[in-house]
Amino acid sequence: MTIAIIGAGPGGLALARVLHVHGLEAVVYEREPSRDARGQGGMLDIHSGQRALREAGLLEEFFAIARGEGQDMRLLEPDGTLLLQEDTPDDAPLDRPEVDRADLRALLLDSLPEGTVRWGYAYRSAGDGVVHFADGRSTRYDLLVGADGAQSRVRALLTDARPEHLGQNSVEIGIPDIDRTHPDLSAMVGRGNYWVFGDGISLAAQRNGDGRVRIGINFFNTGEDWFATSGIPFDDPAAARARLIELLPGWHPRVTALIEACDDVVVPRPLTTLPVGLTWPSRPDVTLIGDAAHLMPPVGQGANQALLDGAFLALALAAHPDDIPAAVEEYEREMFERTGAAARMSADMQELLMSPDAARRLLEFFQPG
Template identity: 55%
Template sequence: MITIIGGGPGGLTLARVLHVHGIDAVVYERDASRAARTQGGMLDLHTETGQAALQAAGLESEFLAAARREGQDQRMMDHTGALLLQQDTPDDAPMARPEIDRSDLRDLLVDSLPAEAISWGRAFSHAEPRSSGYVVHFTDGSSVETDLLVGADGANSRVRRLLTDAEPTYAGSTSLQSIIHDADRTQPELAEMVGRGNFWVFGPGDLRLSAQRNGDGTIRVSLSMRGPEGVLDEETDAAALVDGWDPRFGQLVRACDEPFVVRQIAVLPIGLTWPRRSGVTLLGDAAHLMPPMGEGANAAMLDGAELALAIAAHPDDLDAAVAVYEPAMQARTAEAAEDSAKAMEMISGPGAAQKVLRFFQPDLVD
């Protein structure tokens, strides 16, 4: 038996690719159901990582039907309202990095699995080693025996503690995040300004405003700032942060119809490894938490696919499968984490707008 803790993109991809190869696994997810909470914003799935994983899962056509090509659009302004960059995606453009709502991706993966492959409302408590594998305990008092325990349980993984003492640390950036619902109807002028994809405004100093169009008609709005922990908190007046900017940006912040929530960016050490241990491994944020620059979910899904393929190649020797998977995953995601750290540095601090412009249009910027 293979036990997967966590029903995010990585854990579900692992279960699906195993299912394709006729190998049983159960995902244990703490959410009571797929609809228990919102799943966040959009994900851009890259051809060489997230989309490659969906190909291995036999779900490429379903993904392309649900993904938004226009979500690749990009607009960038400075705080005075000057347009710095606009890249609109042609209708026949390649689906290199199309966006998909997290909820749509989760539904796609959940629907591809038999009902018994996911156990909802089961939060991991701890695990005890046995002669082969583990006894896995849940907070409801239940337990299961497993030959391989896979921690796909995110940034604050409890499974990770079986392998390493490493814990996430603050990466020096904090965001305030909220949502505008039904934006085309309630805020048509602001919706037109944001456009169909990603929208950025670079302010003076370390403040950055961003917005993202979602397929369900919402716009997710974020204000991000570098600084010590607590640089932004629940008491921060989000609209006051953009006083003196083009008035449209204050309108965008005030149009949000849910309370702003604080998100502190945390990371694991780049290149984290651990001594191999029989019967347990990690994937996704549990193994390589990195800045949210578009690589994390893609890496997690490829982790899941590659682990499943290693198991399919060594179905009678799970430790051998993990021995193939872990070093390749760690090397690959160390590079992705390094790139993500560089990207976060690029979009932060004085001169960020010019650095981003050089990235997207190197021939047009001095």
């Protein structure tokens, strides 16, 4: 079979790797010009996705790059009140370790035969067993797999569903080399996740393996046009930082000091999701994995489900090497049930985060009874 995978994210690479383990080859077509063309973002909390890495024969290598201390958590109110602090013992099991996206991607890329990933191939269209790329190149396929993320273009072959605004807009900022540049703030954030929840606004700071602390300031119950009316001048980083602090009235100066210490990378991120429980009639030659299939709120499920999608689709194809339609149907039945449940759970957690008393509800969630 000729399998064309569109997108070299965790799901697409996991699919290619598990296929390779079972003696089946695929080609991954990625629009980025090279593996180092752009940064890969922050940390991932990998839990259920470890099953996929086991199927890929990479679990031990994953544990070698994972950060158990990334499971640490501090939860505060805007006035600086510490509600919860959990520090992970050094000998704790790696049930939910954090891993840099770039490190996970490198692990998967390096596990594939040379030439499996073709860089600089931007998907344009597909049909009748041929996929066409933006530069005029094309290739044939028996199975086309859309692993091309939230704004998937392959998705249109299967469903008219499109991502809808979640009612949340985030601003991403960060402090590079925080141990050296701001040791006091480094100690405050700790080794893992630092969360502050107020009424309709949260700040989440997360330490990355490269020493950078990535910070997301989330504005809940806001519309698609919120950035246009927020007064945040994204073309002027210093003024943008000042405006962000203005939008946090009454927050403790120790918390807003994280914003003052950030560098000039200030990125607006409107958040979108696909409908919970999205399905489509199965086609024998096209399917979707990851965010292309089930874009969820960013509460810790997306990357795990993408890894599982890739592994389970590969296992279905390995079990039915002469019957791609049967393999696709088997994969989609399992995927729809599994990711539907994950999406509902994610939606419930998102509802909690958007509530006025999110900090206290989170405390009850982490410390029931």
